[in-house]
Amino acid sequence: MNPLQGVPVENFLVLSAILFTIGVIGVLVKRNPIVIFMCIELMLNAANLTFIALGRHFWQVNGQMYVIFALSVAAAEVSVGLGIIVAIFRTKETINVDEINLLKY
């Protein structure tokens, strides 16, 4: 079978645009920083999907390289971010992003 006769790349681009926008709306709407982090992960995933779809479209491995690095950055970001959230919760007893308006407490 010819592997090039797959799904058109435009479908993946539109899908990743939709998922990215859902992530953006989630970041704007939610007040729970953990859910905001999840929305950021969704946005990163949508960007990864774009990289891989265009990488296959142009038949380059480079798209997948970017995804590998984005993935490691996402893992690092999540571990540090959730550590910050836990530290904030310990001192302020809340993690509502509307109530956390000081950088130093």
Added chain:
Amino acid sequence: MNVENIIFWILAVVSIIASLWMVSTRNAVRSALFLVLTFLCMAVFYILLSAQFIAAVQVIVYAGAIMVLFLFVIMLLNLSAPQALKEKGGFQARVSVLLGVGFIAALFSTGFTMTFQTTKTASDLYNLRLIPDNPDMPNVVLPENIGTVETIGRHLFHPSQPWLFPFELTSILLLVAVIGAIILAKRNV
């Protein structure tokens, strides 16, 4: 309509519904579980795009490690308790949705007016089979092998490619993240 297209459309609908549900639900644990569903759909998309290694990494790292971390923190903070966050709807949510619609309209208007160079034809790519294995050209891979561990490894560590130094920097990034997480999690800094 071949099998790949059918799988794509089913999973596209599933992933969009799951991510919408993730944003709209108030229970953080449910958000996390719907995000896992979205990530699994993404893994299948990667397989459809013949990126097998990335699909496996997606399942292991995202749906496995990162989401377990999320669930762990959610349950550690006990946010489903009475003092759970009240998501005030209303003005901010409506403005956000409006901004989101504007954002996606901007994305689509850019995307639909953009023209990009079409890919090589299938026969061109299959002719690459005739090229003997050339270590100086790691870009030339068989069409069905673009996502295998071997291709990615050769590409990542090949001297003619610019990825080796970023790869080494990634190790420092992860080290910094590990140390930072430990310091942040300590009781008295």
